[in-house]
Amino acid sequence: MNTKKCFINGMGCISAQPTFENSFLENPQIPTNVVDFEVVKPNYKEFISASALRRMKSGIKNAVVASSLAIKDAAIHPEKIEAIITGTAFGGRQYSDEFLKRLVDYDEEYLSPTPFIQSTHNTVGGQIALNLNNHAYNVTYVNSAAAFSSALLDALLYINTAQKSNILVGGVDELSKKSIERYRLVDHYKLEKDKNFDILKTSSTGCFPGEGAGFFMLSKNQQENSYAELVDVQMKNDLKVEDLNQFVSSFLSYNELSIKDVDVLLLGNNGDENFDYYYEKIENIFTTSENIYYKHLFGDFPTSSAIAFWIAAKILKDQHIPEVLYKTAEKSQQKTYKNILLYNQYRGKDHSLILLKNV
Amino acid sequence: MENLKKELKEKIIEALNLEDLTPEDIKDDELLFGEGLELDSIDALELIIILDKDYGIKLDDPKKGKKIFESIETMANYINENRSK
Known part of the structure; x- marks a missing residue:
């Protein structure tokens, strides 16, 4: 059993529901006619400069906003954050698709730098750190459906063994039209005909793909507002x-x-x-x-x-x-x-x- | 020449994802780097790709870039004199 405690002191969540508005599913948008669950978009410009925003696809934008919300919620100064730990299975999936498309379309010539730079998995953690001007431990876990739990485990171990107090940890992934098409071909994602499907009455394979970002300020110190x-x-x-x-x-x-x-x-x-x-x-x-x-x-x-x-x-x-x-x-x-x-x-x-x- | 300038502005807006701008917002003599549009070194790489891909111009001397990419006017002049596409 863990001897040291780890408290959740701040949270930020961007998802297919308006979770960033500090409500708790009071007015859930129950989808009946969708195949893909896109996020409800916050006003990104309130959180990210226009010059940075133009090089970001949805995953990075959502992660930067969710992390900003978590930090604000925990009322912690960004300089006091001692680790940024991210979990993402797909990384910059939209830019990955764009990069690969250009690779094929232009016969491996004329490769634009932005999709390459922004498609790498650790760009998310990097952009969060840049946004906060934070130089602390910054690690990204990319191991599929275990990416977020691996990030959490790292945060727990960091608090237990490295005597660190304030850790920003989160999980993020984004939708991408091209990737969705490919995953549908191998039955990992459900088809258009299944869109009114109740997921508890299982009669088809795959899932309805979604996207989102959840970031959390973890600390060994409990606060009055700890969750x-x-x-x-x-x-x-x-x-x-x-x-x-x-x-x-x-x-x-x-x-x-x-x-x-x-x-x-x-x-x-x-x-x-x-x-x-x-x-x-x-x-x-x-x-x-x-x-x-x-x-x-x-x-x-x-x-x-x-x-x-x-x-x-x-x-x-x-x-x-x-x-x-x-x-x-x-x-x-x-x-x-x-x-x-x-x-x-x-x-x-x-x-x-x-x-x-x-x- | 006017058509080329308009085309360049459209290509730059698309390649650099300057979604808040229209071609009309960019003046022909406006500085692209430093002041004006405030582009940066990554944008410079995107502009080099536009020259190569769309106009068949390979920029073999990077020092020339500073002058060529000064404004839409200087870019259009250079393309007009050197294009192979």
Whole structure:
């Protein structure tokens, strides 16, 4: 069990819902006729200079704005940030597509520098640091659906071992039309005909792609306005469904909790009939918790756990679960939400457990 | 020549993603770097690519760039005298 504590002191979230407006899904936009979940765009010009903005695609813009919101929320001076840790599976996906297209169209000549520079994964963390004039530890994790949880784990270890206090950590990914077409060809993304599909009534493969950015100020010091405590993170790249029980039990046991101590289970169901059985299995283990989901509102992307992390922290602070997140009409009369467990996997890989506790 | 200047302005706006500007906003003698449009070194690389790709001009001496890329006027003059496309 971790001996040092890690508190969430500030958050910023840009997603397919108006999460940057400091509301908590009070007026959720429930999509019934979309295939891709694009973000609700904030006014980027309020956060980023015009000269920088013209070289940014949506992922970098969303990450810079989300990180600015998190820093402001935590009321911390940017100079005091001791690490910037980013998780992104696709990096600058739109610029990657643009760069590759030019490579083909112009027979590997006339390659424009901007798409090349801005498509690299660590550009996100770099742009955040440039925006803040921050020279601290700056690392990017790119390992697919484990990218955000890896960033969180690094932040936890950094707080535990390096005696650091203030860490900015986040996850970000962006949509790109060309990439979506390619992923549809291999059935990773759902088709136009599935767009009115209820993701809990699985009858097709793949997911509805989404995009977004969630950034968080983590600290070993609790503040009056802290949202929650990040207790632990664990990942398994490969896990058979029959080993899920053991994975969860040992994680909880390490953190001195039992199944019944988990008040809310936040699941990453994405409606992929080939892989959602993992979520059915874990729900069978947690029979006393409130089981909720979120990808029907946000779409799915490799770092969508950052959105789940934002939701869980909000629930713990507000002690309220928005109705739209419930998987069934039956809601238990929970007194206090103390522990929330996040479970996510993508296509049977990159299983992650994230445990948050109220403060 | 006027058509070339207009075309250049459109290409620059598109290549440099100057989405708040129209060709009419850029004066022919306005400085592109430093003051005026306030372009930077990455933009200079984009302009070199425009010369090569669209007008068949390879800039073999980078020192010439400062004079050529001074304004739309100087760029258009250079293209007019040296273009192969």
